[in-house]
Amino acid sequence: MANRVLLITVALVFMVVFLVLPLISVFAQALSAGLGAYASSIADPNVQSAIWMTLTIAAIAVPANLVFGVCASWCIGRFKFPGRNLLITLIDLPFSISPVIAGLLEVLLFGLNGLLGGWLSAHNIQIIFALPGMVLATIFVTLPFVAREVIPLVQEQGNEEEEAAVTLGASGWQIFWRVCLPKIRWALLYGVLLCNARAMGEFGAVSVVSGKVFGQTDTLPLAVESLYGSYEIQAAFAAASLLAMLALVTLVLKAALEWWHRDELHGAKRKKAT
């Protein structure tokens, strides 16, 4: 019993120092000059524009990877073909590549000296140091999130119900909307949640391809860096507190999904949490 209490205490102290303190510190610093200063930091036009930039990027990147994840789970989860496991490994690839390299890849493709750089500048299309490059870099780093939650689930569920629907004369779309989607919706939502958190919070990849013009091509995480770099510490933490709230909301929704729909996430998470 004494051992147990000791182990729990050490683990909790470790978690408080390493996880909880950094979180509390964000809000403490953000509110260090009072609520008024906090509100005016958030209302700053540059921060507002960064919020819009972040929302815009997530609004493009998340649906793109949602469609990708659904397609990947359909072909990989429901059919057997050679190279299936290789395909799964390739989908996971962005997880093991540094975000900075993700940005570098976009620069090598679309930058002025990049593969398509000459053609793009001749046609006056700007991708790097502008929104399209930032969206592409975000899609790169968030590509696996939805697919990896849904593929194992679909594999585990099997095809019996879908095949029954085919026998009864349902079309492909009908099967997807009426039979498949209800079975995977919570896992999809789970994947979208994680994908969105990363898309809105991505820093490294977006940092490489952003023009870093505060108020124009800065996302919220980049605005945090800009403000921090110009020693506007309280304002930086105010912007950071918005992202910390996003993280908290994500964690709460994630825990709620795991609690209420544990069985329907079964393939995604083999947890038998009590």
Place this chain on the structure above:
Amino acid sequence: MLPGFAPTLAITLLWLFVIVLGPICVMLWFTAGMGWSAFLKEITTPRVLADLWVSLRSALLASAFNAAFGLLVAWVLTRYQFPGRRIADALVDLPFALPTAVAGISLSTLYAPDGWIGGLLAPFGIRVAFQPAGIVVAMMFISLPFIVRTVQPVIEDLEPEQEEAAHLMGASPLQVFLRISFPAILPALLTGFALAFARALGEYGSIIFIAGNKPMVSEIMPVLIMQQLDQFDYQGATAIGVLMLGVSFVLLFAINLLQAWVRRRHGQ
């Protein structure tokens, strides 16, 4: 036969190629274009080698610390009931959800000599922020969930019968853990270690704020790539990028081998 195989496979492959594989091929093609000797010259400068060592050493230290504390956290969360356990369990994922830039400024403020934690360490002459040690702290923060979440399911699946039998035969709790539980957890722990190491090695956002970024002392590889890009040295940045990609692939291969080993041990 279900419909939809060809179109979904086509979309999957096309998207994967456009977003991931194509750009990687372009990077390798650029590298091939610079020639082997130029590539070697770029990745063997004293700064690259020193920064590579800083990256590897910090990631190794952070993953080792996390292997110990992550195992403890996973064990406590799965084996014991205590008030607040569910909240603690949800909090483990905080580093996944918290944007790295936020973690970065928060950690560097906490560990600065006048910060909440740095202030406590300063009288002992321990400095963390803006020092190589800061890199390890940031890497520990971002990679903790990998260890906990990899080890947790294995601890849940452990058969209590073996432990009880060992206990009845007079083994001490420590002996039971070291001889019975730990060997069963080890493969998953190694997988988690490799995942944490890979994540720590590629991390950029949280580290730039806390590291001090002094070349050859507290500068990591991704920061160096960023520096080269800022100076429009695309060749240098690409060469270092390919080097890092190579390290990532070796790690990915190791992780796959480890996971195959885990599956075989669990007889799945």
